[in-house]
Amino acid sequence: MSETCFCGKPAIIFLHYASKALCEQHFVYMFDKRFRKTIREYKLLKKGDRIAIGLSGGKDSCVLLHSLAEIKKSLPIELVAVTIDEGIKGYRDKTLKIAKRECEAFGIEHVVFSYQGDVGKTMDEIVAGSPEDIPCSNCGVLRRYLLNRGAREVGANKLATGHNLDDIAQMVFMNFMRNEPSRLARFNEPMVKSDRLIPRIRPLMRTPEKEVAIYAMLKGIELESMECPYARFAFRGHVRKMVNEAEEKYPGTKFKIVNTFFEIEDTLRDKYGKGAALNSCSSCGEPCSKEICMYCKKLTIITSKS
Numbered sequence: 001m002s003e004t005c006f007c008g009k010p011a012i013i014f015l016h017y018a019s020k021a022l023c024e025q026h027f028v029y030m031f032d033k034r035f036r037k038t039i040r041e042y043k044l045l046k047k048g049d050r051i052a053i054g055l056s057g058g059k060d061s062c063v064l065l066h067s068l069a070e071i072k073k074s075l076p077i078e079l080v081a082v083t084i085d086e087g088i089k090g091y092r093d094k095t096l097k098i099a100k101r102e103c104e105a106f107g108i109e110h111v112v113f114s115y116q117g118d119v120g121k122t123m124d125e126i127v128a129g130s131p132e133d134i135p136c137s138n139c140g141v142l143r144r145y146l147l148n149r150g151a152r153e154v155g156a157n158k159l160a161t162g163h164n165l166d167d168i169a170q171m172v173f174m175n176f177m178r179n180e181p182s183r184l185a186r187f188n189e190p191m192v193k194s195d196r197l198i199p200r201i202r203p204l205m206r207t208p209e210k211e212v213a214i215y216a217m218l219k220g221i222e223l224e225s226m227e228c229p230y231a232r233f234a235f236r237g238h239v240r241k242m243v244n245e246a247e248e249k250y251p252g253t254k255f256k257i258v259n260t261f262f263e264i265e266d267t268l269r270d271k272y273g274k275g276a277a278l279n280s281c282s283s284c285g286e287p288c289s290k291e292i293c294m295y296c297k298k299l300t301i302i303t304s305k306s
Contacts, residue, residue: 001254002249005021005023005026006021007026007156009025011023012218013027014212017252017254020183027211027215027218028215028218031207032067032296033080034057035203035204038203038205038206038207044160045071045077045158046074047075047156048076048077049078050077050154051068051078051079051080051156051158051159052081052151052154052158053080053082053084054082054084054147054160055082056084057080057083057094057096057224058097058162059212059213059221060094060162060163060204060212062099062162062222063215064203064204065081065106066219066221067204068186068203080156081099081103081109081110082111082147082150082151082159082172083099084112084114084143084146084147084179085113085115085116086115086121086139086142086143087114087115090226090229090306091228094226096112099225107151111154113150119299119302121303123139124137129302129305130305134234135230135233135234135237136231136233136234136236139154141294142295142298143149145286145295148197148198151198152198155198156200159198159200161200161201161202162204162212164205164209165204165206165207165208165254165258166208166244166254168202168261169254170236170239170243171187172184172258173242173257174236174239174244177239181268182268184265185265185268186269186270186272186274190264190270191272191278192276192277196287197278206236213217235278243257248292272305277289281296284296
């Protein structure tokens with residue numbers, strides 16, 4: 001890279017959306033400043049919070065762990081990492097080692113929940129038993145359920161996830177393309193409060209994925225480059241390609257998509273929040289909108305294919 005930072009040092013990154021080149025020192029400063037600004041702007045943390053970090057061992061969740069550990073130095077909060085082991089051979093076992101090592105480095109409690117222990121099957125076994133299903137349609141439901149329950153079991157009052165700007169932009173597009181605006185309405189906050197539903201926070205939601213990866217490398221975080229072997233079946237892959245192509249041609253597109261969502265979020269909540277109700281699943285007792293939650297429905301189907 002031939003560009004130089006405004007300070008005169010060699011740049012390590014050029015931010016096309018801002019027409020700005022930054023050296024390592026100023027990139028890290030910008031990254032940390034934006035992370036803290038997001039927390040302040042959206043009031044994501046407060047004194048006394050016990051935060052469960054959804055730690056997969058990938059770059060996003062590890063950077064989230066590092067950044068929250070830094071915040072903890074000036075804000076009295078508690079951190080505990082929660083990892084969901086789906087049971088994907090050759091993939092999750094590698095990231096579990098990274099997650100464990102990162103927690104040990106910061107002295108953060110680390111709790112692992114698994115599909116094998118809760119569902120009775122690994123994700124590999126679920127896929128083998130239901131080859132006609134899209135793997136992510138099962139995994140997403142099971143993972144969200146266990147993350148929420150896991151966060152509650154470790155005594156957390158908030159669940160922090162490593163969703164970055166790219167993830168949010170893709171999510172917005174996916175929900176529009178599926179005609180599911182009600183999902184967008186409850187993305188940042190549940191429509192109905194429940195002691196059993198742990199609120200989620202996403203401190204990296206204003207940070208592009210590429211910048212998370214660069215920050216991880218600069219901080220010496222081990223990166224596992226292997227993608228989930230089942231990701232190729234996901235609808236998200238198609239949307240990711242669309243959004244990335246738009247960003248390459250029109251820098252700043254991802255920011256604009258996410259900013260537009262935040263602009264209309266209150267309107268969506270007003271429309272879909274009226275009459276919203278939360279029940280308790282008749283099978284497991286967890287909060288859901290129907291009589292039986294999606295987790296229990298999926299579990300019934302999965303176990304019937306034994």
